[in-house]
Structures are given as C-alpha cells and as structure tokens.
Amino acid sequence: MKHPRRLLAAVAALALAGTAGAVVVTRSGDAPAGSTASALQAPGPSHELSDAEKKSRQHEVDLLLGKRATAVLKGDLHGFLAAVDPKQPKLVARQKLLFGNLRKFGFSTLKYFTADDWAAPKLAEKYGPSTYSTRVMMRYQIAGVDPKPVQTDLGYTFVRRDNLWVLVEDGAIDETLSRDGHRQPWDFQEVALVRRGKVVVVVAQRELALGTTIARVSQDAVAAVRRHWPRGWDGAVLVVAMPEPQVMATLWTSGSGRGWTIAAKAVTLYEGEQLGKPSGPAVGSRIVINPALRKDLDEDLLVHEMTHVATVPIGPLVPLWLAEGLAEYVRCRSVEDDPEWTVDPYRKTVKTKYLPGMKTLPDRAAFDANGERAYGQSWWTVEYLADRVGIKKIAALYADVAVHGTTEAAYSAILKRHTGKTPAELTAAVKRFRG
Structure with missing residues (x-):
C-alpha cells in the first residue's frame, strides 16, 4: 500500500466489538x-x-x-x-x-x-x-x-x-x-448537515467545507462496499465528524498497553436500548470520526467501517474474526480497485509476520493482545475463503452464523457446513495459503 496510514483501518474497527453499541445505563x-x-x-x-x-x-x-x-x-x-x-x-x-x-x-x-x-x-x-x-x-x-x-x-x-x-x-x-453514547451531535455547537445520496454527514456549522469533503468520500466508500459485499444494503448512514470528543463516545484509544489510535468507529444502535435491554435487534449504526483525525480521513478507512454498518443488522452472533476479517477484505479490495494502489506490503507483512504464529482463529483476547496481528490474520482467513468458496458463500456463512451461532458447537457446525472445515482445520489451511 502506498499510504502509510492504511493500517489505521484495522485499528479503528476495534470499536465495533469493544465499544460500539455497548451503551450502559449507570446509576x-x-x-x-x-x-x-x-x-x-x-x-x-x-x-x-x-x-x-x-x-x-x-x-x-x-x-x-x-x-x-x-x-x-x-x-x-x-x-x-x-x-x-x-x-x-x-x-x-x-x-x-x-x-x-x-x-x-x-x-x-x-x-x-x-x-x-x-x-x-x-x-x-x-x-x-x-x-x-x-x-x-x-x-x-x-x-x-x-x-x-x-x-x-x-x-x-x-x-x-x-x-x-x-x-x-x-x-x-x-x-x-450512559457512560458512552448519550451525548449526540446536536447537543453542543451549531451543526451543519451535508447530504449526498443516502449519506448524511454532520459537522460543526463552521466546518461546512469539511462536511462536504467527508460526504464525498463517504459516498465513494458506500459504493465500494456495495461493489464487494453481495448482500443488499441501501447505503443509508449518518457520519458524525464533530470537534467534541464527547459526541457518541469518549474512548479514542484501544488495546492493552498499546494506546492505539482509533480513527473512526461504527457505533451500533439497538432497538429498545437504554430501557433495560442490554441489546436487542440492531436497528442501524452511526459512523463516528475521531475529532483529532476528522480532517485527515482516507476512503478505505470508511469502507471498513461502512462494511460493519452494512453487516451488523444481519445478526449479533458473528465471530470477531469473521466480522473484522470481512471488513478488512472489503477495504483491501476497494484499495485495489484503483490500479495505482496496492495492498501488497500489507499482504507481505501478514504472510511473513502474522501467519507463522497463528494457532487459532482470532478471538477477543487475540485482538486485545495484538490488534494489528489479529486483523491481519482475520483478513487473510477471509481472503482464503474468498479464494476457495467465493464471496457469495462467505455472505451465506455470515448470515447463518449471525443468527444461529448461539453456541460454540452450533458455530462449528455452521462453519463446517459452509466451508467444509472445522475452526482448527480452517486455521491450518489459512496458514498454508499464500494468496
């Protein structure tokens, strides 16, 4: 990849699993x-x-x-x-x-x-x-x-x-x-909304020009997701790029001891949230941009987050490696839509640095321990599946496990049915896959 900040997308997406939608009502x-x-x-x-x-x-x-x-x-x-x-x-x-x-x-x-x-x-x-x-x-x-x-x-x-x-x-x-999430973009200074298609971007009124730029990039990101994700998505999303860090969330670092910067996060909204239900059916998501980085966004970062927006409503039971690996897969495919860009450096790093020590499909602990490695392994797992069974069958796997993967046994059976492999067998195959 030519852009040194491309790997930020892998770090940014931790929010979905770690903080997105996890709004807790506190006494x-x-x-x-x-x-x-x-x-x-x-x-x-x-x-x-x-x-x-x-x-x-x-x-x-x-x-x-x-x-x-x-x-x-x-x-x-x-x-x-x-x-x-x-x-x-x-x-x-x-x-x-x-x-x-x-x-x-x-x-x-x-x-x-x-x-x-x-x-x-x-x-x-x-x-x-x-x-x-x-x-x-x-x-x-x-x-x-x-x-x-x-x-x-x-x-x-x-x-x-x-x-x-x-x-x-x-x-x-x-x-x-709620510790995170209850302060909304309309709660601070005067806002401006920029609409392009089904994308709505909210910024401070004094930063209207920034909102126009983010709206253009966001619309391109939506188009990229729709090119590479075969399930239907209308592309409707609210992107929040306010200066105040309190808007929607207050945590802009993640990981254990690493202090990774999160550039953006997809915050999932649940039906009945904050009325005694810790989680209900997902209604939709907001993409919230880190205030410190709102003026320097890359399209592929938004592609990763918008993949979460497109897929989260399908169901909540998707294993973390599949949710994040798919978002990275769509992001990397969108990067290589442009003949002048490549993810080859990322691909080389994954194959030489992250795969040799891979023992299992990445779980929450793996992401917390080393996010860059876990994202790379997850992406390569989805790349392997795309090569072997195709993206449409990956979409079918996602939809099945998102709804029916209620136990470890159920998840393993679903994975076997769609890929022909158990989690251990899939891990071994991914390590051998050279792309």
Whole structure:
C-alpha cells in the first residue's frame, strides 16, 4: 500500500466489538470517583410523595415533553421554549440552539418521555422541594437514515411554579446517564448537515467545507462496499465528524498497553436500548470520526467501517474474526480497485509476520493482545475463503452464523457446513495459503 496510514483501518474497527453499541445505563452509585454523579443518590422510595402523586407528576411532565417533541416536528420554537425557565438566559440560549440543531436532522418521528426519576439533593436544595430530576428518553427516527426509531437518554430537572412544570437544568445529572453514547451531535455547537445520496454527514456549522469533503468520500466508500459485499444494503448512514470528543463516545484509544489510535468507529444502535435491554435487534449504526483525525480521513478507512454498518443488522452472533476479517477484505479490495494502489506490503507483512504464529482463529483476547496481528490474520482467513468458496458463500456463512451461532458447537457446525472445515482445520489451511 502506498499510504502509510492504511493500517489505521484495522485499528479503528476495534470499536465495533469493544465499544460500539455497548451503551450502559449507570446509576450514580456506579459513577467514577470525583464525578458529578458522586453527589447524586440512586432513586429510592420517596417519603414525600405517594405513588399516586408521583404517577401524576410523571404524567404531567410527559405531557410537557410531548409538546416539546411536537414543537420540533412542526418548527415551533416558541412552543419548544415554553417550558424553559425564562430566568436563566444561558439555559434558554442552549435550548434555542438545540431546537435549531434538531430541526436540521429531519426527524420522521420524535418522542420524549420520562424513564425514571433521580434523587438529587443538591438540586433540590437549590430549587426547592418540588424539584424533579428525571432521565428522559428521546426516541427518534431520522428520515432516510433510520429504518426504525432509535433512542438516547437525557438528564433533565424540572420544578413546579404556578402549577406549571418548568425546565431548570438540562445537564446536571448527565454523569448518571450512559457512560458512552448519550451525548449526540446536536447537543453542543451549531451543526451543519451535508447530504449526498443516502449519506448524511454532520459537522460543526463552521466546518461546512469539511462536511462536504467527508460526504464525498463517504459516498465513494458506500459504493465500494456495495461493489464487494453481495448482500443488499441501501447505503443509508449518518457520519458524525464533530470537534467534541464527547459526541457518541469518549474512548479514542484501544488495546492493552498499546494506546492505539482509533480513527473512526461504527457505533451500533439497538432497538429498545437504554430501557433495560442490554441489546436487542440492531436497528442501524452511526459512523463516528475521531475529532483529532476528522480532517485527515482516507476512503478505505470508511469502507471498513461502512462494511460493519452494512453487516451488523444481519445478526449479533458473528465471530470477531469473521466480522473484522470481512471488513478488512472489503477495504483491501476497494484499495485495489484503483490500479495505482496496492495492498501488497500489507499482504507481505501478514504472510511473513502474522501467519507463522497463528494457532487459532482470532478471538477477543487475540485482538486485545495484538490488534494489528489479529486483523491481519482475520483478513487473510477471509481472503482464503474468498479464494476457495467465493464471496457469495462467505455472505451465506455470515448470515447463518449471525443468527444461529448461539453456541460454540452450533458455530462449528455452521462453519463446517459452509466451508467444509472445522475452526482448527480452517486455521491450518489459512496458514498454508499464500494468496
């Protein structure tokens, strides 16, 4: 390969298996020491309100939230700000910016509703006994991107004034929410959206030109995936390239002791996520670009991540070597679509450095121990299968094991049925394969 950064794609994809979709709802008791959440208490029985009173309070706030969702869909700024504390100009300004950002995404559906309440003594001391801090679910669907609604959570605090609920805090209990993933691109500065085909890129408004460049590269990456992946994919994807590292995730290194830089990650969104389901059916993915590298992206890096976007909805049971090996296979094939580019140096490194010590198909531990080696071995395994059985049969293997590979025995039987080899036999054959 001519470009020295080509191998970054192998490192970047660790996110899918390591952090993508792994959004965990945390109570304040689980918060890191020294965080804002350490001042909060996990929700418990209230001695001040009866169950009926709490239910009534929740119902009233849900009605208020419903009006705010309707205001976004209808473009009604006044209605969106109606419940925001007018005594706090900074809060009003943030909420006004939020409204403008939300309007740019073109939601086909949007709903806010309370999920659970939180005892926050310091907020109650500040605002009085009617203070109600709650985790709010935002369930939304971006038209042309999301096949089904997805959701994220917010931390809001309301108080009762003149028989009306007023929003007084929009981030005071953020530390109690999902450790990764709940901060969305619309939560910070003004955004710009660039659309090319079914690709939507979100960047800071001041970086509109960057968004146009990333959209072009992303559309080319989608075309490359569709050339080399035989199962249907409509190419719809949201690419997030914001300056803030808090957007969608906070981890931009991976691996044990290596400190690898992750250039981008495919963050999988699951149906019913953050409502007590650690994982449900995958709805879709977002590709999130490392803020530090957002101005220097290669197409093949996005090809790797977009392969994950195209394949993750098929099912969750795919072994890591197959998921990452396939993404590397599509990436390398896309590189060699250009006659001026080659992956020969990568191929040589894999054959001479990574294959001799290969004892098993790479698993999670192998990726953690040495990511570059594990990605290389996984890629070469898929290259071997493509040479022996063809990419269409690899796609059939992927679809079968993604749904039915519930146990090690089931996985082994599926692999044998599609490739004619057990995992051990496949490992041995891959080591002998010279390409």
